[in-house]
Amino acid sequence: MRWVCLLFPRLALEGALRRRADPEAPFALVDGPAQRQCIRAANRAAREQGVKPGQALGFAEALFNAPLFKAPGAAPLFKAPGAAPLSKAPNSAPENGSEPASGERLETAPFDAESVERWRRRLASWAYGFSAQVSLHYPHALVFEVASSLDLLGPWPRLEARLRSELAELGFSHRLVIAPNPAAARVLVNVHDGLAVDDAGLEPALAALRLDRAGLANIDAGQDIVQTLKRSGFQRLGELFALPRSALARRFGGGLLRHLSELRGEWPLALDYHRPTPRFSRTFEFDQPVHALAGLAFPLKRLLQELAAFLMGQDAGVERFRLTFELEDGPAQAVEIGLLAVQRDPDTLLELTRAHLERVRLAGPVMSLTLSAPRLSAYAPVRRELLEGPARQAQAWATLHQRLVARLGEPVLKPLVEYREHRPEMAVIDGAGPRARDASVGPARPGWLTPTPQRCDGDVAQLLAGPERIESGWWDGGDIRRDYYLAQWADGRHAWVWCEPGRQGWYLHGWFG
Structure with missing residues (x-):
């Protein structure tokens, strides 16, 4: 068996950034009590200004908002290590010896552990498109078996490139390892990215791991065991493999021995497998009311990307879905998006949805956008012909027909139907009549x-x-x-x-x- 482990070290931050209109603006997640909130994670724009995990929230905000005073030609008096030069706050009067602050401000949101788990479940639904054995057993990670899928999706380098490409489109950074069992894949991904080991290479790869990276902290009294082993002079996992198992069991109990056996694949690991829900529903909430459809372009693209990933995992498509606009004042406004054929490509879905929305007028400012697809349809990929010709023309006509219906509306377009009549001028009518x-x-x-x-x-x-x-x-x-x-x-x-x-x-x- 071959198990892939995907580790998402920045899942909480990247999940929150997907819900922001400008993910490149300075942003950070905060955690802790209201009186002593600190930075949990920060994006690149915030880190470039000196914001780091563990900093007090007030200090991080001061890096953006406080003017920087210094004597002419002198070095800055207040600057975080590695931070970019600060400038004076916007709209404030210039003063002697002060630098103008940056016009940007640090946006923050509270860390939400439940949101992280929701994103893990969504990514598990995406991974279900590659394997029927997907597990959320390990925190911050996914493991799934791919040996049975390599004949269809492989070889492994091709499948790895596809996994990385789709995760990049979804906007999630990751580390990836493939190993003969899930426990080994999970500990190896702590120190490797892109490592592929087989049964012969598993033992040497595990033996080189430091004890603090070998997952020992997850067993009972794991921290004490690690400290005791280090005080005894042990540094690498291979040194434990060389010890008699009976001695390890007497000294540290059965938990350590079982963990080492799981890493070697000698002790089967019971995993609960993820089963995705057959319905899709996602909501994008706005910080401020959106007054025009143009302001919905970014969240709509994100939601359709998530829908496409969900459909890929289900090996399905959609013929109809619904957009629901929660308005600031008044009842919700719903728009049904109907398609002429089953679709799941995100770019196609986005193009057709935009065409549909060109005929929609918002009834008021929008506070949130919900995309729901309660019913899925069987999906058959487009058949490719060796000699393209009539088949390609038929596909082009079907695509044009779908675009015209989306842009003009289904009632406007009527098919020409051949009628059972010998007179030519009476043999074709628009949209009704018995088929000839x-x-x-x-x-x-x-x-x-x-x-x-x-x-x-x-x-x-x-x-x-x-x-x-x-x-x-x-x-x-x-x-x-x-x-x-x-x-x-x-x-x-x-x-x-x-x-x-x-x-x-x-x-x-x-x-x-």
Whole structure:
């Protein structure tokens, strides 16, 4: 078996950044009691200004908001190590010996452990698209078995590249290791990224681990065991593998021995496997009311990316989903997005949704946006032909049809339906009527009919086929009696012409493509 472990060291921060309109603006998560809040994690823009985990919130805010006073030519008097030069707060008057502060301010949000678990479950639903055995057993990580999937998705380098690419699109940094068992993969990902070990290479890879990176803290009295081993001179996991197991069990109990056996794959690890919910619903809440649809572009893209990842894990697609706008004043406004075919590509979903929203007018300022897909549909990937031609043209027409429906609305577009009627001008109606026989059966018909027949005596250069007698309509007063021909014009075009039997004169009634 081959187990992948994905470790997400910044899951709480990156999950919070996905809900922000500008993820590049300085931002930090804070934790602790209200009187003594400190920085839990900070994004790159905040770290460049000197914000670090463990700092008091007041100190971190001072790095952005406090003006910096110094004598002309002197070094800064107040600056965090590694911080960028501070400038004076905006809209304040310049003073002698002071630097202008940065116009940015540090945005913060409280650390939410439940939100981290929600993101882990969502990522587990995404990983379900690669394996049916996905587990949330280890904190901050996912483990899933991929040996059974390599024949379809592999080899491993290709699958690894796909995993990393999709996680990058979702916006989550990660570390990744593949090993023969989940316990070994979890401890190896602490010190490696991209490591792939097989059964033969497992023991040397584990033996090189330091004791504080070997997961010993997770067993009973783990911290005491680690300290005792270090005081005894042990530094690496391989040194414990060399000791007699009976001696380890007598000195440290069965917990340590079981952990070492799990790492080697000698003790099976019972895991609870994740099963994703068959329904999708996500909400994006705004800090301030959004008054225009343009302000919904970023959250809509994020929500559709999450929907696409969820559908990939379910190996499904959607034909219909709902956008619900919670308004500042008034009842919620719902918009149904209907598709002509099952879709799950995020770019396609975004393009069609934007086209739908062009016909929507918001009833008021929006406080939150919810995307829900209560019903999933079976998804069949687009079939690719070795020799592209008619199949590619059919796909292009289906795509164009979907875009027109999204932009103009389904009632505006009506299909042309062939009616069971011999008279050409009565044989095509828009959007209703009984279906006729297959168009490939019977005489050829032009793709374009003229609104009314037009006289064309001098244009016919050659008759290629015909005549075809059409005589009908005596029962409704629209009696006709015509002989139709396939004719060629002098410039090479093919036309559908007719004449009345026994009379002179040609009439143009349609064009062939």
